[in-house]
Amino acid sequence: MEVIIFKDQQTASKKISAFIKAKLQKKKGLVLGMATGKTPLNLYEELIKKYEKGMMDFKDVSTFNLDEYYGLNSEDKNSYCYYMRENLLKKINIDQENCHIPNANSQDVPAHCLQYEQKIREKGGIDIQILGIGSEGHIGFNEPASSLVSRTRMKTLTQQTIKDNSIYFDDKKSVPIHVITMGLGTIMEAKEILLMAFGDSKSEAILNTVEGPLTSMVPASILQMHPKATIVLDEKAAKQLKRREYYQWVYNNRPSWQIGI
Numbered sequence: 001m002e003v004i005i006f007k008d009q010q011t012a013s014k015k016i017s018a019f020i021k022a023k024l025q026k027k028k029g030l031v032l033g034m035a036t037g038k039t040p041l042n043l044y045e046e047l048i049k050k051y052e053k054g055m056m057d058f059k060d061v062s063t064f065n066l067d068e069y070y071g072l073n074s075e076d077k078n079s080y081c082y083y084m085r086e087n088l089l090k091k092i093n094i095d096q097e098n099c100h101i102p103n104a105n106s107q108d109v110p111a112h113c114l115q116y117e118q119k120i121r122e123k124g125g126i127d128i129q130i131l132g133i134g135s136e137g138h139i140g141f142n143e144p145a146s147s148l149v150s151r152t153r154m155k156t157l158t159q160q161t162i163k164d165n166s167i168y169f170d171d172k173k174s175v176p177i178h179v180i181t182m183g184l185g186t187i188m189e190a191k192e193i194l195l196m197a198f199g200d201s202k203s204e205a206i207l208n209t210v211e212g213p214l215t216s217m218v219p220a221s222i223l224q225m226h227p228k229a230t231i232v233l234d235e236k237a238a239k240q241l242k243r244r245e246y247y248q249w250v251y252n253n254r255p256s257w258q259i260g261i
């Protein structure tokens, strides 16, 4: 696990977008795992800027989103379909056929989840999975006590997540309770993982993820088992880490051949 601490979200997002650009130059048909929420918004803006300047071509890129609220249709302003369309997909030259989000209206959820995983496999797996983190340590919507080897499935949100996410809903009581989410086992199959966290409210989850024990009570702690997971933070999210000086030392002394963020 590599931990990188930048002074703020803007700097971190610029660095990550440059990293994705470098990866895209090496592989035109990059497969990206996407997150929603406020954490990746800056990153998506940076990717759009690079596309508009002719620095990135998304023609052959595929995307797979982590999750979707169950029951919301794709026109609903709170659906992750809508979020992705408005914040990234309609602003770049990606083929909409290559953009995948769990179907929130599926009548046969288990069959749909199997198909979702099958589509990821058909694309050769996810090259880079972008993650945010919940205040209780969820990734995707794998809430505490999720199986560490779980696959894409329906989950019930915790009351804390419902409260955290209600800030995006006009009617605070209308946050769906159920979601379809990639599982921890699904996420762990990505070749590379970038987890981003910004702000004080994420510092405890980050402490538990990076320096705590591996436990399903902090689902993101499974990333300790991933061979290529990078945790990208701002100062605030990093503030509780005990070994932050070491992480900065490692970053400042990276071998010149290492392609990183």
Ligand code: F6R
Pocket: 034, 035, 036, 037, 038, 039, 040, 066, 067, 131, 132, 133, 134, 135, 138, 139, 140, 141
């Ligand atoms: C969203 C997702 C979630 C969020 C997390 C943080 O697709 O999978 O795990 O990344 O809840 O949300 P924000 O970024 O809004 O703090």
